[in-house]
Amino acid sequence: MSDIIWPAGYVPGFTDNFCSNEMIVTGLTAAEIWPFLNIPTRWPTYYPNSADVRFHDGKGPELEADVRFFFSTFGFPVEAQVVEHVAPVVGQPARVAWHGWSGEGADRLDVHHAWLIEDLSGGRVRILTQETQNGAPAKELAKANPNPMINGHQDWLVGLVAAVRGVTG
Template identity: 70%
Template structure:
């Protein structure tokens, strides 16, 4: 199975917080999942913890490498820039990732994240969906210390909603 590609400064183990969630399900393919994940305006329909998605500079509705966008999640207004976008094709997983941030640079409430997704077809008519996120800053350290972990639970809700939405389509 494939792995997330981490940019410098966001490698797990060297940031204040890291979470990883994964599902493997039968009866769906990467082609079923990708349209729901690659179009941020679709997220709120199946993931209640995302809202108010918008793109900048006339971009969207589908993500593309370099695109700037905004959404709200976990109580944070997130500015984001897509820094990896590779749609799935036969024999190659889909990859999408963004750098997200909230707060002013250098401020105590500044949060920086790298949120990455990998969607790959497996044998036997199965699909694997992996989402991982690293976070930097004081808010990230606070999230890492919170039990139960809101990031793990929230991202699991995102995965579960994504699978349910794909099954409905």
């Protein structure tokens, strides 16, 4: 199975916080899932921890390489820029990742949030989301038990699968 591609400064184990969530389900494909993840204005319809999605520079509604966008999540207003964007094609996993940031100075939070959607044998699809974080807010999140990032991203995965199943039947 494929792995997330990590940029320098965001490799898990060397950051202030890391979370990883994954689902493998049957009956869906990467191509069916992609539009629900690649169009951020859809996120609040199945993931209530996201809101206020908007694009900069007249872009959108779909994510694309280098596009800047904004959304709110976990109580943070997040500015983000797509740093990896590969739509699904047969034999290759779909990938989307963004650098996100919130706050300034000692309260700044920097994240790398990556998604991988991969068709597997037997009519299965793997959805992996991982995030690394740096900054004082990340250190505080890492201390929380249960980890709100793990729980929140699991809710995102469950909602994503349910939303796609609701459309595909």
